Amino acid sequence: MRPSGRANDELRPVVLETNVNRYAEGSCLVRFGHTHVLCTASVGTSLPAWLRNSGQGWVTAEYGMLPRATHSRGDREAARGKQSGRTQEIQRLIGRALRAVTNLEGFGERLIRVDCDVLQADGGTRTAAITGGYVALAQAFAHLQGMGAIAKSPLTDSVSAISCGLYGDTAVLDLDYDEDSNAQADANFVLTGSGGIVEVQGTAEKHPFSRAAFDELLTLAEKGTQALAELQAAALAEAK
Amino acid sequence: MRPSGRANDELRPVVLETNVNRYAEGSCLVRFGHTHVLCTASVGTSLPAWLRNSGQGWVTAEYGMLPRATHSRGDREAARGKQSGRTQEIQRLIGRALRAVTNLEGFGERLIRVDCDVLQADGGTRTAAITGGYVALAQAFAHLQGMGAIAKSPLTDSVSAISCGLYGDTAVLDLDYDEDSNAQADANFVLTGSGGIVEVQGTAEKHPFSRAAFDELLTLAEKGTQALAELQAAALAEAK
Amino acid sequence: MRPSGRANDELRPVVLETNVNRYAEGSCLVRFGHTHVLCTASVGTSLPAWLRNSGQGWVTAEYGMLPRATHSRGDREAARGKQSGRTQEIQRLIGRALRAVTNLEGFGERLIRVDCDVLQADGGTRTAAITGGYVALAQAFAHLQGMGAIAKSPLTDSVSAISCGLYGDTAVLDLDYDEDSNAQADANFVLTGSGGIVEVQGTAEKHPFSRAAFDELLTLAEKGTQALAELQAAALAEAK
């Protein structure tokens, strides 16, 4: 039995609350159990230099964590004067995931910045951020459509993410912090609504794992992201 | 008539919601209208070097703003690699305000860090942060009392803060962003529950102002902080 | 009796020595007793981006302290790689004070940078810096007039600053370091030559203070800045 008492293929309660910021073109407070991430999508025009006059846009992401999002208080990155390697790794991942379902030629020379700030953390912050960040991004595109700035959404699919891991020898879905700390292996999967793989990151925490075990994790992830895709669609439908 | 349509001595709706973070020893989400600040108080033991073995504790504050807390997205300070002068000025102010009502010899060699993170800004973030930060701090001391770590709260009074300004020639209470942008002068007042002055910061934005005008601002602030002190007391009573 | 032996409303000997730098368009070495600040005003043309092509100019200030300006040697900020929160707070204050008496539309698209470097510190460095910085700025405008670059000075008034504090229960003017370290409260006042208030910063160091006490401090400050305004006028008249 896993520590959380959930079934091996059971997600935590997932809530996607939209329109949580009065200024952002898109916003979503995503909760995976006790993990809460505030995502906003901001539309701007100052593209990175290498994209100016290219006719295409760009989607990028930034990730942060409030100092007391965690069990013991961490340092504030702004005070330390630099972002950790972990932070940079995560925000690069979020950006790649969102761009994988966006036609960058479909919204003009605009820069969309998705900010994912963890208000409270209990494992799985990067996967929650991708899942909620997609909702904020989709809203921002809807906003551009509503303004008549673009004719149709440049999104080619939806995208969500989930972590899976080996707890003992058992593959389990959506690890919380306690489970993650004790897992033999941990993998994050980013999948599209239609089941395509966007990103796979698997890491052996204690011992190398087998190909068969990895296959089990991927099967769980397919199931989990399917459920997340439905929740995303519902949240976006309701937000209209 | 001021832009917000409020009476000159009318606060925005103020809500103090406690227990909003499952890890922090004290926490408060404070809302002054559309200004929302998440405050947590974290109890630790690693005092700054100059206080070690002094027998006393310390209270300090950090302040931050999510990039899209504002109408247009600002830079993330962690990404820029340093905190702005404004951020440092505000967090120093919050720390001084909270220490002014704390007996630093009354809770052992502990460090209490109060984090004030602005989720959404519409003027008055520093005064909201002090007002909510006090609530989080009081809860943290209640937590230490509950554990038996201290016999009584080291707080000597409550503390709250409010901004006032001259809109045209009229003194008004609790400026929102639009009002602040158009004010002739702007002042932040930090007062205790019993009416003592902890900090006064008045700045002429466009033209120098008179002593008489400044007196009017202070009178408004006394009224406003009195109301805030009652809201703080109610929130702490309910949180027990 | 206050530690310095001065009367409660007595300034330290104040000396404003002009033309102390052979390159700067304006310069003033200001001494408030043992506090010595070297102020220069430098005229340039590279405005901050948000002011380019606006038709107006800008006045900004930077503040620094030599490492051994103080009783024990402090770190060199350039070596530490960042300016402290205190430094940034002070230089922002100086800039606001000088802009409050300057018509920014009256000297073209020029940037005037006022550097205030503390050679020796004995309390009141920020108020000395504002007082001397004004003299350097006025000289720089006189220099532009002398060149025929502007028809008249864009200064709308003079500005000076002084600290006051509660030593025990007594309000005293112009605190030196020893007095400041033992004061119950400390306030810095920036006033124009005609008595308008530009900035007020009052802080309770040990205990909150009363409105009546604050009024006494302001009365002292009005007297002190009146005397400083006369010294500024005399120094500028002599420098012509």
Next chain:
Amino acid sequence: MRPSGRANDELRPVVLETNVNRYAEGSCLVRFGHTHVLCTASVGTSLPAWLRNSGQGWVTAEYGMLPRATHSRGDREAARGKQSGRTQEIQRLIGRALRAVTNLEGFGERLIRVDCDVLQADGGTRTAAITGGYVALAQAFAHLQGMGAIAKSPLTDSVSAISCGLYGDTAVLDLDYDEDSNAQADANFVLTGSGGIVEVQGTAEKHPFSRAAFDELLTLAEKGTQALAELQAAALAEAK
């Protein structure tokens, strides 16, 4: 046909040259075709604070690239004043890979730092770094054994890494820079000598990919890392 003309399952010529640094306890210049990485393993005793007095050691890695390792010269990270997100991501990966085959309790309270510096880059620098870094690390442990400091090597297996990708619809092994730039998907696999999976990082560059395609990549990687493991064993045998 892939651009390099190699068979789909063909590695570039791989050379592992040991003892290339006269000071390091272990060293290896690894070449995967035109990708050249200089790896050194340095044995020290200053463990990170959280491991002191824990009885165990630690293995960490740092990664860098000479400015002209690439086709056009890049910035020097030391001159820019910070390591890029990419650099941090890669050095964290190398460290995790090496620790996955090391019994951290088997070499005392020592810190082994593996430096991987890219002298010339043509794709696959991180996988070459892991492959060569392992050889340097194994030599460092052999050095400690030779000195009598440890009784046996704490390595539990060997570890190597290879990239695979989808070129068009075809899975190919060991992408060079041209192939990588044009791949539909790119994955890095870190496997042990006995075939266990240590780390998997797969990214869709242009379009999401299928589970079947991912399986093909993994099959290629198993083959490639098997060959690398043999080359590592041969280099270490020869170095004795």
Next chain:
Amino acid sequence: MRPSGRANDELRPVVLETNVNRYAEGSCLVRFGHTHVLCTASVGTSLPAWLRNSGQGWVTAEYGMLPRATHSRGDREAARGKQSGRTQEIQRLIGRALRAVTNLEGFGERLIRVDCDVLQADGGTRTAAITGGYVALAQAFAHLQGMGAIAKSPLTDSVSAISCGLYGDTAVLDLDYDEDSNAQADANFVLTGSGGIVEVQGTAEKHPFSRAAFDELLTLAEKGTQALAELQAAALAEAK
């Protein structure tokens, strides 16, 4: 004829004013014509880690320049967040020069920091800094003797410095800024009072120079530093 109109072997008027800072254990305002450098020597006890418990002390130097010390205003290094290469080069030179005449085992485990801050620059700031820094250092040792902390001064000789250059084909002593900007070659010489060479730094600005020319420069430097040594001795004698 050189631009300054001085004879080729003529120093600018040199003034060494001691006791210019009320806190520092030694201080000297040195003027070489329009070049003014404020030097302080501060005695402390926090040695660099590699010298703790070694029984010896250390002398180090820091160098800075006020932003408007120069003809056009330069950036403030504290604001830019780092010291320039030039600054670091100069402060390393000053430290080496002072240590060359100090018996580091003769004043206990003390750290003496010599700060050299350029108030106004007209060429030759580094040589002025060494010349004045020596005076401040000698005073600090006299202070330690006066306190009874050391029995005799650990200085083994005096040290001073001067620049020489080739103006056209002519060797000239003590270049000011205009002369330096137009020199064919520029050399800084650090010599002891008894004529030993501590440091030589010669640089061809436009064309390589000959050994014969270099010999002429050294001859001038011997003459110049001899005069400086006498001025140093006189200033120290007077300061007693």
Next chain:
Amino acid sequence: MRPSGRANDELRPVVLETNVNRYAEGSCLVRFGHTHVLCTASVGTSLPAWLRNSGQGWVTAEYGMLPRATHSRGDREAARGKQSGRTQEIQRLIGRALRAVTNLEGFGERLIRVDCDVLQADGGTRTAAITGGYVALAQAFAHLQGMGAIAKSPLTDSVSAISCGLYGDTAVLDLDYDEDSNAQADANFVLTGSGGIVEVQGTAEKHPFSRAAFDELLTLAEKGTQALAELQAAALAEAK
């Protein structure tokens, strides 16, 4: 007898290997005994702002050292977030040396960056870097000639560098690390192929040295750089 057993005027074995980087316009791996420096010259067009539209080009250098180039591992400068004073001093020296033999008006508005990275250090890294950097630079100019971008090489002479020192009372050429650590004085000389002096840097390590001793060092340096100039010419001839 000096520690290395070499004759007092004997260089270490010097090898200049060209074309060691497949991308750089010029490259040279220079070995002075166990000191190995990889030099590349990169041709670009983004001149520093102060040279744009000036009609001339610029040559600049950067210097770095791999962390384990030295006997015990040093910090990685990119990880520490800044270049040391020593690094900056050396790269400024290399740049000056190369510019001294380059007609900056002879290759258009191009920026040539010479990177000198120390793979292994045993004393004399800066002199090796200048010697090898010249070869890389000469190749880059030959490359521009080969492309028809310039009609003839803008080099006016060759340049090389060597260190000399006083070991005991004896002047010796080309110090290795052991010799350098025990030298009484240490000097670096940069000379042109025709014997002109470009740069002289002499430092007394323990005691001031005499003019006569300095003359001996310079005589050795003339001999050493003459030999280096011949090796440079041979390497460049062979590389054609």
